Amino acid sequence: xxxxxxxxxxxxxxxxxxxxxxxxxxxxxxxxxxxxxxxxxxxxxxxxxxxxxxxxxxxxxxxxxxxxxxxxxxxxxxxxxxxxxxxxxxxxxxxxxx
Numbered sequence: 001x002x003x004x005x006x007x008x009x010x011x012x013x014x015x016x017x018x019x020x021x022x023x024x025x026x027x028x029x030x031x032x033x034x035x036x037x038x039x040x041x042x043x044x045x046x047x048x049x050x051x052x053x054x055x056x057x058x059x060x061x062x063x064x065x066x067x068x069x070x071x072x073x074x075x076x077x078x079x080x081x082x083x084x085x086x087x088x089x090x091x092x093x094x095x096x097x098x
Contacts, residue, residue, distance in 0.1 A: 003032040005050050007058055013069055020068040026061065030054045 010025040030053050034046035 003035065003047075005030040005032065005054050007054055009058070011065060013065065014072070020064075022061075022064055022068060028054065028057060030057075 007028045007030075008026070013024065030050040032043070032046050032050045034042040036043045
């Protein structure tokens, strides 16, 4: 019997955060190249390798999504100007003096 790690995800990005050439759903299968019958050490070494591959691949894909959605969110919110930042500091200083 062949063992494998299967990961399925379906992302629901916010409206306006286009796909940027990225898939919103994915299925990955990472085979474990050894079986428990071949010895525990060999099996767990192969299992650890498959988990590391899964972590790397899924991590890279989700990081690409995080970056794409993050850029879209930055364009939605206007940046705070320095004059707005300064106003809050002056008000806080006046409150502390009183």
